[in-house]
Amino acid sequence: MADDVETASSSPEKRGRWRAADTRRDGGGEGQSAVRAAAPSTAEPVLGRALRATRGRSPSPARGGGAGRKRPSKARDNLVYAAVWLTCAAPLAWLAFRAFTGDLGVNPIETLIRQLGVWGLRLLLVGLAITPAAVILRKPRLARFRRTIGLFAFAYVSLHLLSYIGVDLYFDFGQLVKDILKRPFITLGMAAFVLLIPLAITSTNGWVIRMGRAAWSRLHWLIYLIVPLGVAHYYLLVKADHRPPLVYGAILAVLLGWRLWRATRSSP
Numbered sequence: 496m497a498d499d500v501e502t503a504s505s506s507p508e509k510r511g512r513w514r515a516a517d518t519r520r521d522g523g524g525e526g527q528s529a530v531r532a533a534a535p536s537t538a539e540p541v542l543g544r545a546l547r548a549t550r551g552r553s554p555s556p557a558r559g560g561g562a563g564r565k566r567p568s569k570a571r572d573n574l575v576y577a578a579v580w581l582t583c584a585a586p587l588a589w590l591a592f593r594a595f596t597g598d599l600g601v602n603p604i605e606t607l608i609r610q611l612g613v614w615g616l617r618l619l620l621v622g623l624a625i626t627p628a629a630v631i632l633r634k635p636r637l638a639r640f641r642r643t644i645g646l647f648a649f650a651y652v653s654l655h656l657l658s659y660i661g662v663d664l665y666f667d668f669g670q671l672v673k674d675i676l677k678r679p680f681i682t683l684g685m686a687a688f689v690l691l692i693p694l695a696i697t698s699t700n701g702w703v704i705r706m707g708r709a710a711w712s713r714l715h716w717l718i719y720l721i722v723p724l725g726v727a728h729y730y731l732l733v734k735a736d737h738r739p740p741l742v743y744g745a746i747l748a749v750l751l752g753w754r755l756w757r758a759t760r761s762s763p
């Protein structure tokens with residue numbers, strides 16, 4: 496995601512030192528360290544800079560920022576990763592269970608579409624919340640869950656779209672095109688979905704290396720457009736009570752505001 500964006504760093508030794516410290520810190524989680532080492536970029540990640548700025552010091556081993564830090568065991572790491580994965584999959588499993596037991600209410604199709612949409616949006620927001628959480632809680636390793644959460648968000652939104660096209664429109668693509676052109680909330684939802692596709696495709700380490708970290712990060716800035724589009728989509732489709740989409744909008748504003756505040760604070 497865009498939080499991985501890198502800027503020109505100072506000296507080559509500094510950059511090398513950062514990479515070494517970072518490799519130790521994330522323990523190779525989801526192969527990110529390997530990517531950082533192999534990627535053509537030469538700068539340090541913003542998350543790392545932000546963390547150092549928060550601490551007001553560099554990640555020197557003597558201060559517990561590098562080799563001195565205890566690395567969590569592989570087993571614990573796998574356990575945490577499994578917990579994240581299961582948490583992301585749980586709403587889908589619960590929805591499937593309710594669908595099979597006929598517990599989706601009087602309008603099961605609407606419930607299905609809406610639940611998939613709302614979980615897609617929630618996971619997109621959780622993905623955006625990872626970096627602030629990592630910085631504020633001083634847990635840089637949280638960043639390794641961004642990809643998993645982002646891919647789950649994409650899966651929910653894809654199923655949301657699929658259930659709309661399949662169950663609601665009976666695969667009438669002509670009607671879909673009419674809806675995209677005539678219903679603004681569908682236009683915005685579709686725009687968000689289309690923009691999510693390249694992010695999902697390029698989410699692997701291979702793509703980071705192929706594109707170069709700077710170009711990859713620029714592409715992943717799209718997330719800052721996608722999530723507002725998702726919130727606007729929600730706001731426009733609601734007919735009576737606008738409070739729920741406004742709550743999501745407020746959460747989004749806080750998450751984007753935090754990034755803006757960090758960016759203005761760290762710029763000279």
Ligand code: HEM
Binds near residue numbers: 609614655656686691
């Ligand atoms: C990133 C993309 C998207 C997000 C985050 C998203 C999110 C949402 C949310 C939060 C809701 C309302 C859930 C509720 O009322 O509790 C919703 C409803 C809906 N969305 Fe999406 N959506 C996206 C893309 C799409 C696309 C591409 C389509 C179709 C082309 C679509 C069609 C619908 C429909 C038909 C509804 C239900 C409207 C109703 O019941 O009146 N959405 N979506």
